[in-house]
Amino acid sequence: xxxxxxxxxxxxxxxxxxxxxxxxLSSFGLExxxxxxxxxxxxxxxxxxxxxxxxxxxxxxxxxxxxxLAGMLALQSPLDKVESLTIIGxxxxxxxxxxxxxxxxxxxxxxxxxxxxxxxxxxxADIEWVAQGDTPTGRKILINDQVPDSKWRFSTEHKLVAQLxxxxxxxxxxxxxxxxxxxxxxxxxxxxxxxxxxxxxxxNELAGERFSPNTPVTSLSGGQxxxxxxxxxxxxxxxxxxxxxxxxxxxxxxxxxxDLLVKEEKIILMATHDPILALMGDRRLVIRNGGIDKxxxxxxxxxxxxxxxxxxxxxxLALRNRIRGGETLENI
Amino acid sequence: xxxxxxxxxxSSGKTSVILRVIEALQLREKKIGVIKFDCLLTDDDKxxxxxxxxxxxxxxxxxxPDHYFVSNIESCVTWGHENGCEYLIxxxxxxxxxxxxxxxxxxxVCVIDNLSGIxxxxxxxxxxxxxxxxxxxxxxxxxxxxxxxxxxxVKQVNPGAIIMHVNGITGQxxxxxxxxxxxxxxxxxxxGKTLRFSMPSALCSYCLGETRIGEEHQTGNIRKMDI
Ligand SMILES: Nc1ncnc2c1ncn2[C@@H]1O[C@H](COP(=O)(O)OP(=O)(O)OP(=O)(O)O)[C@@H](O)[C@H]1O
Ligand SMILES: Nc1nc2c(ncn2[C@@H]2O[C@H](COP(=O)(O)OP(=O)(O)O)[C@@H](O)[C@H]2O)c(=O)[nH]1
Ligand SMILES: [Mg+2]
Ligand SMILES: [Mg+2]
Ligand SMILES: [Zn+2]
Ligand SMILES: [Zn+2]
Numbered sequence: 001x002x003x004x005x006x007x008x009x010x011x012x013x014x015x016x017x018x019x020x021x022x023x024x025l026s027s028f029g030l031e032x033x034x035x036x037x038x039x040x041x042x043x044x045x046x047x048x049x050x051x052x053x054x055x056x057x058x059x060x061x062x063x064x065x066x067x068x069l070a071g072m073l074a075l076q077s078p079l080d081k082v083e084s085l086t087i088i089g090x091x092x093x094x095x096x097x098x099x100x101x102x103x104x105x106x107x108x109x110x111x112x113x114x115x116x117x118x119x120x121x122x123x124x125a126d127i128e129w130v131a132q133g134d135t136p137t138g139r140k141i142l143i144n145d146q147v148p149d150s151k152w153r154f155s156t157e158h159k160l161v162a163q164l165x166x167x168x169x170x171x172x173x174x175x176x177x178x179x180x181x182x183x184x185x186x187x188x189x190x191x192x193x194x195x196x197x198x199x200x201x202x203x204n205e206l207a208g209e210r211f212s213p214n215t216p217v218t219s220l221s222g223g224q225x226x227x228x229x230x231x232x233x234x235x236x237x238x239x240x241x242x243x244x245x246x247x248x249x250x251x252x253x254x255x256x257x258x259d260l261l262v263k264e265e266k267i268i269l270m271a272t273h274d275p276i277l278a279l280m281g282d283r284r285l286v287i288r289n290g291g292i293d294k295x296x297x298x299x300x301x302x303x304x305x306x307x308x309x310x311x312x313x314x315x316x317l318a319l320r321n322r323i324r325g326g327e328t329l330e331n332i
Numbered sequence: 333x334x335x336x337x338x339x340x341x342x343s344s345g346k347t348s349v350i351l352r353v354i355e356a357l358q359l360r361e362k363k364i365g366v367i368k369f370d371c372l373l374t375d376d377d378k379x380x381x382x383x384x385x386x387x388x389x390x391x392x393x394x395x396x397p398d399h400y401f402v403s404n405i406e407s408c409v410t411w412g413h414e415n416g417c418e419y420l421i422x423x424x425x426x427x428x429x430x431x432x433x434x435x436x437x438x439x440x441v442c443v444i445d446n447l448s449g450i451x452x453x454x455x456x457x458x459x460x461x462x463x464x465x466x467x468x469x470x471x472x473x474x475x476x477x478x479x480x481x482x483x484x485x486v487k488q489v490n491p492g493a494i495i496m497h498v499n500g501i502t503g504q505x506x507x508x509x510x511x512x513x514x515x516x517x518x519x520x521x522x523x524g525k526t527l528r529f530s531m532p533s534a535l536c537s538y539c540l541g542e543t544r545i546g547e548e549h550q551t552g553n554i555r556k557m558d559i
Contacts (some may be wrong), residue, residue: 027454027489055457068492154494165476186484
């Protein structure tokens, strides 16, 4: 659909079909009513003195509205399909070449391990930027075996990559429900109310302690915030690639969290120090001194140990819950 | 010479971001000049000088800093050109939300931070709404989802801009921002250029130094609230 046709229909129709236009205009301090005039006529009859007071010119408003509508329409069109992501090695911090060409496909989980400061976050940033030899590592990223269109870099509508970062703080003065609604609205999801309810429900399942939709985001605990963000990413994000920077350090069910994220056919890269998460990956990239030093495929023996590790983890979890419940640990 | 105007609310991270960009440009062995505009005082010039770049500082004192900017920027550009700068960057603090230093055909950057509140993008005028690149800082302090919500509020008031997230302290994102600076407008002079948006006309008796309160002292361009 072209945006131009919507300038000529009666506002009553246009605003019904594209309710975000009203919000757009109100962000410039303008009001609009669902009348029989068209958007075109509405714009033409705006008082230039009023616009001058609001700090925008008529041409600029028109251009911004065009850009805004183009973005909104793009959100509604389907994403290009990502069938593969290829990382072509660059160089490490000492300039030594990184002899590597690695292709990842949807459904794969790749873990990134390495000491602090080794360059794990940098590798994730290279992927997010779809680097073309233009970052300190000199790496190149291909999508579907090709140098992708640079639109991937700046598109907010068709983001290639969704990130789940280490920081889970909030400063906005909104309740959990309002926050998720605002996020959902910015993504223009279909059935927002249903999705919001799903996210809150999933988040409560992941978090140890339940929270109500009215809880201000600023008073969620670390575990609750993390659970909310993971549910939000799993349910709202359409990005074909997900980058996760260390989800281990808060009180959530890690396995459930990862399962929720993996369910969608995504390529997942996860920086982690957690042995269970690391073994859940199909392979591990070992980063040293800024370069990918080694690739380890998870072996059958490791998979077997994963079961043992999970048992150990459950045991610890049970002990943790007993401590929380005020019990003693004289018999374990 | 590539010239960019950088503006943004006070303490949004302008200087920090510019410093990180300077570091990335210096890796590419570029000669850089910075012009710092402020109202009352600033130490930013020292922070820039420490990086070994050329610096000019202008304090507007009793004038609106953006009005002061327009009357001085042409000679600053000439200065940068004569000194062989390959990049010239102006930093000005947006103090009145209605004025903006952005110039037509000159790459315009607005720096705003994640902590400023979801309604702030709506309240900032042409400085944000007419920028080509919007840099959002202090993303390290909030969650990814909050960054996205904030960015979507910025996008709503400036849907045509490129929005970049940069950490002013660690420099994360600065390398990427620098590659956009490499495509900035290439100029020798500002002759013939125009502002993107007119600056507000004020000139009432108070602009001219009046301090007494009361109807009889109000002359010139006066506007009254409906109460
Ligand atoms: N190949 C490289 N060449 C040059 N600089 C690099 C390279 N790889 C990483 N760096 C730089 O090294 C620094 C540390 O990297 P990074 O933040 O990615 O580490 P990390 O592994 O995520 O650490 P942490 O575990 O503490 O989160 C960054 O400034 C990054 O840009
Ligand atoms: N946490 C954090 N602090 C930042 C960031 N960018 C800038 N700051 C801090 O914000 C304050 C104001 O930054 P400054 O660059 O002087 O802002 P300016 O007034 O816009 O030039 C300083 O204390 C910076 O260290 C950022 O990305 N994250
Ligand atoms: Mg890291
Ligand atoms: Mg400053
Ligand atoms: Zn002003
Ligand atoms: Zn006045």
